[in-house]
Amino acid sequence: MTILREQGWLADPLWINFVMGIPGQVMTTTPKNLLHLAESSPPNVLWLVSAIGGRAHWAMAAMAMAMGGHVRTGLEDNVYLERGVLAGGNAPMVEKMIRLAREIGREIATPDEARETLNLRRNGHN
Numbered sequence: 001m002t003i004l005r006e007q008g009w010l011a012d013p014l015w016i017n018f019v020m021g022i023p024g025q026v027m028t029t030t031p032k033n034l035l036h037l038a039e040s041s042p043p044n045v046l047w048l049v050s051a052i053g054g055r056a057h058w059a060m061a062a063m064a065m066a067m068g069g070h071v072r073t074g075l076e077d078n079v080y081l082e083r084g085v086l087a088g089g090n091a092p093m094v095e096k097m098i099r100l101a102r103e104i105g106r107e108i109a110t111p112d113e114a115r116e117t118l119n120l121r122r123n124g125h126n
Contacts, residue, residue, distance in 0.1 A: 002042050011118060014045040016071075020060060021052035029056040031063050038067055046117065048072055054080035061097060065106045073097045 006011045018037045027033050029051055030060055031067040048070035051060035066098040073093045081096055083088045096119040098108050115122055 005042070012044065012116060013117070013120075014042065014043055015118065016045055019050045021053065021056055021102055022098040029053075029060060031060070034060060035067070038064075038069060046070065048079055052077050054078050054083070056101065058082075062100055062104060063094070065101050066104050071097060071101075088107055 005012070005014065018034065020027065020034065027037075034049055038047060043069045047064075048065040049060050050072055051057045057073070057080075061073065064071050074094075075087060075093070078093070079087055081092055087093050101108055110116065112122070114120075
């Protein structure tokens with residue numbers, strides 16, 4: 001990644017998604033492995049964890065947020081709000097993620113803040 005960045009093939013900010021919890025995946029979904037991935041990343045990158053499945057989804061999201069990383073949530077990754085309770089849609093999952101973030105002292109970026117962080121354009125303008 002560093003070489004591709006130096007050669008101009010990758011532009012900042014680099015965005016890494018650590019996808020964990022895929023059945024058959026060699027690296028297990030543990031806090032220790034997430035810490036290793038984050039600490040092994042090149043400098044000055046943004047990263048998030050996508051923990052697939054109900055068992056680790058919320059715990060890994062909390063750890064990522066506590067470490068300064070980012071998260072995602074939705075029915076694509078997990079269908080449970082908690083053990084045995086189906087989410088019923090993406091909105092309850094997003095609401096839970098917001099509560100979790102605030103409980104550990106992380107605020108949620110506004111859409112404009114997220115665009116700025118990711119260097120994205122709004123409506124075709126910088």
